[in-house]
Amino acid sequence: MLELRNVSKTYSVKQGMFSSPKPLKAVNDVSLKIGRGEVLGLVGESGCGKSTLAKILLGLEQPTEGQVLVDGKELGAQNRSELARRIQPIFQDPYSSLNPRKSIYDIISLPLRVHNVGDSASQEKAVREILDIVGLPARVMNTYPSQMSGGQRQRVAIARALIMKPEIVICDEPTSALDVSVQSQILNLLADLRREFGLTYLFISHNLAVVEHLANRVAVMYLGRIVEEASVEGLFDRSRHPYSDALLQSVLTPDPNKGVPDTHLGAAYPNPIAPPSGCHFHPRCAKAMPQCSQVAPQTVATEDGRVECHLFDSAQTSAA
Amino acid sequence: MTQTADPLLQDIIGPTPGQLLRKRIFGHQGLLIGGVVLALLVIVALFAPYIAPHDPYAQSLLARMEPPVFLGGTWEHPLGTDHLGRDYLSRLIYGARVSLMIGVVAALISGLIGTAMGVAAGYFGGRVDAVVTFLINVRLAMPVVLVALAVVAIFGGSLTVVILVLGLLLWDRFAVVMRSSTLQVRGREYVAAARAIGCSNTRIVMSEIMPNIVNNLIVVVTLEMAHAVLLEAALSFLGLGVQPPTPSWGLMVSEGKQMMLFEPWLVLIPGFVLFALVLAINLLGDGLRDVTAPENRN
């Protein structure tokens, strides 16, 4: 139901006072599909373009190239409020995502008021209902964000996102600012809501354990490109791309019998303004081959997704 | 739960921001002092006709420069009389009107201009921002006193002209502060959330951004009020401000200056009330900044 076709987003950034702006491809030719009721996990390092992608989906940023389709219709062409009813965000930072000057009631009911849904009585009723759903007592309606804990705020943010009964929720690292004890509450809530309302999630996280727990499909992003996409099982059981491997290895399970794994990744994260030639990942790749630094790899379909790596490129060609 | 009386549970839902603010306000000495002094001066200004013992314009050439009571004068003129025999206290009281009026109206005008420019620049960025930044630069590069003097010299020094000149000149700080505050708030996720909800720009600016920068605005308003009051006094002192017989404190200092060596109180008294007013406004502004600063908010 949600589809990205060759979407790119280029920012122009200034680095020092003295340098002229340079283009930065935050999102580079990304194509993705999310089916109804699916949870697509999006993982990748900081700065690889996950949030930018989320913003494009939310209509907060216009892609420099490519299209975003919702139910086959192009996103820009649909009217703004229509879009807002269908796609809603949950952000990472529960402190900055709620306006500190507004009461919880104002925050949650804002979408209703903006889109003139119902009268004030029915709006209040809706707010009460949604508060109940996200597990907050109705009395918090008249309090302010500063009076709440991080977990409670995140629940408010979820309530605001859900009050318009959207179909798709974009969760941009919704738990990474929370303590583990609270994180599990929110994860449970998100899972319950999905079951109950049949929601579709794009779930962005850099915590692979969480992604594995919640998602059906996973897309791995590196420097603006999706380097691998697969079902959860597919990825976690037999990942293909070396970067996905490294990611998986870095997951530290609380197992006192194991030591710290060696990811075989190089030390330096590349500069996104001047990405490495060929395969962007090659400088850090343990399995880099000569052509990796020269030729950008092709996207190769796999049984439950695709991968972008010369390893499979050549496997494919040699097989053919 | 059976443990509702447990002390650990008590402030799980803390005081509202309003309560916190009130608490901080009443815990801030400077703010209270400034606020009380300013309130007193405002009352004095509002009720000048009922408080002033004499007509501030009534001259008596035979009773010129009578000293205040504490320097051997009479209670008829508690603070003495000026060089035309007008009651000094009454003129001071009416002078409060002039200073406050100039401070408030000039700050209002410049506040409107500066806030509009700053918020537009911060919110829309890009070309709007470039233009506003340029205008701010131009404005900052113009020497205020000099330009204000020139304008007053050209258009004559009526109260209206002085207010307008100051109002049209002092918007720079508003623009700068509002621009950076808006920039800061614009990047917050609740603004992104509001956009994702489908709010219009106007609504975002008015109900998501403004409430969060209005505290900075108030602080700048006080600062610019003080600035305007001081500038008016300086212009009047240089003879290019408010015109006589309007009792402006700067003008009074300027008039008393001639006799400063022999009757220093003529200068000291109006200078002191001017100092007190500006001090009160500044204390209030500083206090407001302290109690509303984001780092104190949570």
Add this chain to the structure above:
Amino acid sequence: DKSEDVLNVAFTKELENVDSYFNSSREGVVLQRAVWDGLIYRDPITNEYKGNLATSWEWIDDLTLELKLREGVTFHNGEPFDADDVVYTVNFVAEEQNGVKTQRNVNWMKSAEKIDQYTVRINLKAPFPAAIEFLSGPVSMYPNEYYAEVGPSGMGLEPVGTGPYKVVSVDPGKHFVLEKYEGYHDSPKGQPEVGTVDIRTIPDVNTQMAELFNGSLDLIWQVPSDLAEKLEQMGKFTVANESTMRIGYLTLDAAGRTGEDNPFTDVRVRRAVAHAIDREALVSALLKGKSQVISTACFPSQFGCDQDVVSYEYDVEKAKALLAEAGYPDGFKTEFYAYRNRDYAEAISSFLNAVGIDTDFKMLQYSALRELRMKSGTPVSFQTWGSYSINDTSAITSQFFKLGSLDDARDEEVAGWLDTADSATDPEVRKENYSKALKKIADQAYWVPMFSYNTNYVFSQDVAYTPTADEVLRFTDMEWK
């Protein structure tokens, strides 16, 4: 500073240009009298004309004046003085293109011609009875070769004259140092006594006094009366007061230039204004010193300034009655303009307020007010006029009542009388016509003359000086005690 023979003097205003033809200020006159000489000299006490650079003069006809020049005079730069200098100076300043700042001081002259090395003739444009007065005042003689070379700005920076003092240094507007000119000719001005005169511009009178107190100034002048009074009480300084030719007056829009329905077109209103102002109080409380209440549109000592005119006494009731009679029982609102002496103006406007004339006080720069008056007139304005120290009624009354752009009365009859008086050579005819004009002006209350000004001179006990009534500091008259 007596010990070093340096007299430290303060000016209040910045002098724009020392060249006496290119400034119009009092300070300029002071320097002009010290650095240059005129052809003729008027004794400030006896008002008798004496020869200075000229030894004698004679009217050839109404338009031609012939002068014999003093021999053996040299300029400060060594250039000898002779007819060429006079001819060059007169021809230069009389030429409008050369932009002499105060045209009326020179524009009565058409040209000068050399008869021989020490004889010149000055040709007038029209008969001008005050010619001798002007030649003994603002018209000073410049060295032709030097002036031709450096022009007004050079002269302003390094002035050269024949006067009792030569200029040692000029820091424009700020600082002037004069030194006794040892070769000064035998002039009626007398020989200079004090060796060096050091003049600094100190705009603030308090600073002036502070310096006077600590001895770094020996003489200050134009001291406000309140301060002069206090300084006198201190007993440490000599305070001298002299009246000046400057008078203060209100000019009222009798001609209706600011609007036909202007209240001041009604003579009763104008008379009411005259009655409303307590001129005695102004003089005794504010101006003090040798100031006097005046009722004529000229300074009493001026030739032709008839004192026998209507005088309006201070009478609030009468003023109110007159206003009521004119149809303004509750008074009216009007703009009130002034450009100097803010305190006097304020006091006057306050008197007007007291009878119901509600004034909107406007203090403008001189030039701005003048322009306003020339363009559209003003309902009431407080003006002063110093006649440029010329002791003749033509220097004031004729300036303002001959239908010029500053004439608020526009009375053709008055203008006619003044025309006759100005151009007549017979003193009696002049007096008679001035008198007629002045009487009508007073009767119609076109102006409300108020007071004459005075100047306070304060100097240290070491200095001996008697100021004169023409508000000119004469360094040649100063001595150390």
Add this chain to the structure above:
Amino acid sequence: MTDTPILSVRNLTLDIPVGGGTLHAVRGIDFDLNRGETLCIVGESGSGKSLTSLAIMGLLGKKISRKADQLSFDGIDLMKTSQRGMRKLRGLRMSMIFQEPMTSLNPAYTIGDQLTEALLLHKPVSKDQARARAVELLEKVGITAAESRLSQYPHQLSGGLRQRVMIAMALMCEPELIIADEPTTALDVTIQAQILRLLVDLQKELGMAMILITHDLGVVARVADKVAVMYAGELVETGPATAVFQSPAHPYTRGLLRCIPVPGKTERGAELGTIPGIVPSLVGDVTGCPFRTRCDHAVAACREPIPLREHASADHNFRCVHANGHAQNSEEVPA
């Protein structure tokens, strides 16, 4: 190595005066650390982990009051050591790595400057020697082209590199104790693993004692010899890592372990364990178990002082009214 612990803490208490009273941020914590050993302090945000480490380093602000029955480093009583004395220890014998690599380096000075500073301060070495040592260490922490890095400024390095620089900086004088306060929290997962590995390897190689502060149980399990679980200013459970992870005694520890999804163990999409409620405020008088407001097994006695209990072995302790942390058997413990 030896029997005397290099660091010994008894009843460390930290009080902070705040607007409405006193914040009892750390209350009576005890632990020992032997040479060459790694202690992990784990706990939720605000539980007092950083304060504890700063208290050991003597870097608390003047506002915060520090009390302890014992706080000794290699036999030196830190409670009695002057600021001067502390300065001699800091950087030389004990050093610290902070959480935020982005802000922990001074933006105005080069890497080389900052690296050599501690060495030059504490040891009589020449500038060149110091630089040589810096290069050596940079190489050791896996930074390529170390020589040229010395003249770079912090902003020219990425987060991972900066944290490596921080580690190198801490090691300049070969300290005996190194305290790392959440050294990897701000970093990406892949980098986190690298840095942790580096730290552990270096610690082993140099035989340092290390206190690693974190809120990530995964990190603790992989790195620690000893674990100290902190909750709201108290150590609720301490013990050898294996013991704590295999048989957690305190309800809080057990709760934490249930909260995290573990790939391969936790069923995908299944309900995760939770700890309801939020951390209590510690302003004012705090008595009893701070966890009682969130504990399923809370009883009235939880408001009274809580005894310290032993679990299985003498060095595995926990604080709970329930002798065995309550109903241990009825609760299903992962791991």
Add this chain to the structure above:
Amino acid sequence: MLRFILKRAGLAILVALTVSLISFSLLFLSGDPATAIAGEHASDQDVEAIRRIYGFDRPMLVQYWDWLVSALRGDFGESYYFKLPVASLIMDRLSITMTLGVCGISFALLTAVPLGVAAAIKPNSLIDRLALFLSVAGQAMPSFWFGLILIVVFSIQLGWLPPSGTATPLHFVMPTIVLGYYAMPAIMRLTRAGMLEVLSSDYIRTARAKGAPEGLVMFKHALRNAIIPVVSLAAVQMGFMLGGSIVVESIFALHGAGYLAWESISRNDLPTVQALILVFSMFYIVFTFLADVLNAWLDPRMRAG
């Protein structure tokens, strides 16, 4: 770097042009300068003649263009009042204003920075309170009043300092204090705030964790970073101070550019006023430019990207 400088310079010129255009049109509105030039005793014909000679009857933009073209050659015309080239007049006066400005900003920096640092090191201490008091009082003190009080106390009562003039360095003491005191509060507050912020930053904790002595921490690690914003502020304040020296110069009778400006306004001496506005804004522009460069030098983050 070169690009940056060129761009910056271009902006500066554009700002200067706009300022000059604004001030020119403002002064053009002031009406006819001919009367002003003619002076108090001029007749109507005098005024008329002057108007023609000086070309005041031409359209404004033509006059502006003329002015601009000659201004670019350093020729600001001739003062109506002094009959001297404005450029030389201003150059002559500027030395005093510059001296005053440099003394003033030095005084401000020398008092404000140590005070601010001391206040930040010991917040809420006596010295902090003193600093706060000085800055709050300083912001509220009308400088004309402050100047007058100083004269009364130090020149009249005590007789220690000369009340006016520029003859000796002593003459500059009081003007320096008055002018510097005007800039001090802002600088002090910024120093204090900057120091406080820096002192609570992580890298200061790092420095302490290395065992660096307090002196080193304060002056090597903290001040260097805290001073960066102070540099820009000082430049801005310097620009403001020069523009604000009008009051001080008129009180202490310093014949500097500020006083010249005031007098020229009173005398309607347009070429001088016009040139002075431009000169003062150029100062501001140049100072802020220099501050940027200095900042770039102090702050490696701003050096080449």
